Amino acid sequence: DIQMTQSPSSLSASVGDRVTITCRASQSISSYLNWYQQKPGKAPKLLIYAASSLQSGVPSRFSGSGSGTDFTLTISSLQPEDFATYYCQQSYSTPPTFGQGTRLEIK
Amino acid sequence: QITLKESGPTLVKPTQTLTLTCTFSGFSLSTSGVGVGWIRQPPGKALEWLALIYWNDDKRYSPSLKSRLTITKDTSKNQVVLTMTNMDPVDTATYYCAHRVDYGDYPSQRNAFDIWGQGTMVTVSS
Numbered sequence: 206d207i208q209m210t211q212s213p214s215s216l217s218a219s220v221g222d223r224v225t226i227t228c229r230a231s232q233s234i235s236s237y238l239n240w241y242q243q244k245p246g247k248a249p250k251l252l253i254y255a256a257s258s259l260q261s262g263v264p265s266r267f268s269g270s271g272s273g274t275d276f277t278l279t280i281s282s283l284q285p286e287d288f289a290t291y292y293c294q295q296s297y298s299t300p301p302t303f304g305q306g307t308r309l310e311i312k
Numbered sequence: 313q314i315t316l317k318e319s320g321p322t323l324v325k326p327t328q329t330l331t332l333t334c335t336f337s338g339f340s341l342s343t344s345g346v347g348v349g350w351i352r353q354p355p356g357k358a359l360e361w362l363a364l365i366y367w368n369d370d371k372r373y374s375p376s377l378k379s380r381l382t383i384t385k386d387t388s389k390n391q392v393v394l395t396m397t398n399m400d401p402v403d404t405a406t407y408y409c410a411h412r413v414d415y416g417d418y419p420s421q422r423n424a425f426d427i428w429g430q431g432t433m434v435t436v437s438s
């Protein structure tokens with residue numbers, strides 16, 4: 206299985222901040238990397254697919270980049286509704302695997 | 313509009329078999345390229361993929377759980393059923409079903425779970 210490692214595990218930030226979350230794969234996964242947002246008690250929501258493609262309806266302050274083994278999710282200007290846990294997931298091979306999550310908290 | 317909803321028992325005893333049903337609308341599992349997956353999340357922990365079934369009845373399972381899982385579909389009822397045998401307290405989790413979208417020709421590595429059900433919490437305890 207491909208292991209996905211996110212950093213940091215948790216992050217404190219303020220409204221308006223620019224935030225970057227990193228995801229590293231244990232082997233090259235080309236650009237087959239997705240990002241999800243999960244709020245407490247809710248199902249995950251797809252934000253970014255194929256490393257950098259914005260899912261329909263997702264605000265443009267979210268962006269993704271990377272290829273190979275290293276990827277980033279950037280939120281350009283944090284909004285109150287962005288405080289949540291974020292997961293990366295590789296779709297390069299079966300089984301699809303998720304990172305351990307990054308919890309984004311209000312400073 | 314695609315929606316999915318999970319249903320099943322909230323409490324099962326150790327060694328019992330869990331049966332979960334995902335009832336969906338807004339798409340058909342007889343349409344080429346369509347898939348439905350199951351993902352679980354233990355309390356306070358990360359997401360874990362379990363199984364996936366495609367429109368053509370192709371099935372994929374988590375290697376670590378393969379011996380315990382069975383996924384089936386009933387196209388006429390718009391349902392996908394997951395069974396997990398020999399349940400253990402470590403299987404306590406919220407179980408989600410999700411629509412899988414392929415952004416290229418099936419089978420595409422460029423895919424994601426774009427719509428999720430609300431999840432159903434299953435506790436394993438005697």
